[in-house]
């Protein structure tokens with residue numbers, strides 16, 4: 680049976696509307712931490728101009744591959760194993776990167792590795808969309824995000840909701856600048872970063 684996350688069913692519509700605009704002229708997307716594959720299947724089907732490459736840590740690749748085999752279309756590749764800490768990333772070239780609900784799960788060193796990998800793949804061009812909860816200047820945007828952060832840290836003290844400013848600083852070092860910070864349902868955001876060295880707009 681396919682593994683399904685309720686949250687993905689709720690958020691895939693609103694995220695798609697963002698990606699439709701932000702990935703309009705992209706050709707190839709690398710998704711980091713694809714999880715159940717619900718996002719990959721939904722976005723690849725709705726955005727047929729994109730070649731979508733899902734990835735996941737090796738230990739969770741099985742259920743993701745199963746979903747891609749069951750529900751994936753021609754523009755959705757079989758998933759690749761990718762741990763963001765394994766630099767350089769062994770992934771195909773892409774002009775866009777998408778990740779959802781990952782930066783608060785990884786420890787901060789892995790978040791910094793994520794942006795090193797992003798720099799390697801995008802080379803200061805293209806576009807990166809990051810969906811999830813974020814703080815601003817250390818402040819939670821809602822009581823439910825504060826509760827979520829406490830729950831995350833009880834489970835893994837290295838995890839936690841990241842500051843938008845700190846993430847934008849890493850993106851800047853990766854040759855990207857924050858071009859949009861979009862409110863999403865359930866106190867989430869989509870942060871959009873674009874390369875400062877030209878390329879896909």
Ligand SMILES: C[S@@+](CC[C@H](N)C(=O)[O-])C[C@H]1O[C@@H](n2cnc3c(N)ncnc32)[C@H](O)[C@@H]1O
Pocket residue numbers: 684687711712713714715718735736739761762763764778779780781784785789
């Ligand atoms: C909360 S799940 C989100 C999954 C999916 N993107 C979604 O929105 O439902 C967090 C994901 O981050 C991935 N992840 C955590 N640490 C990672 C790492 N070091 N490298 C790559 N992915 C990682 C997990 O494997 C998991 O798929």
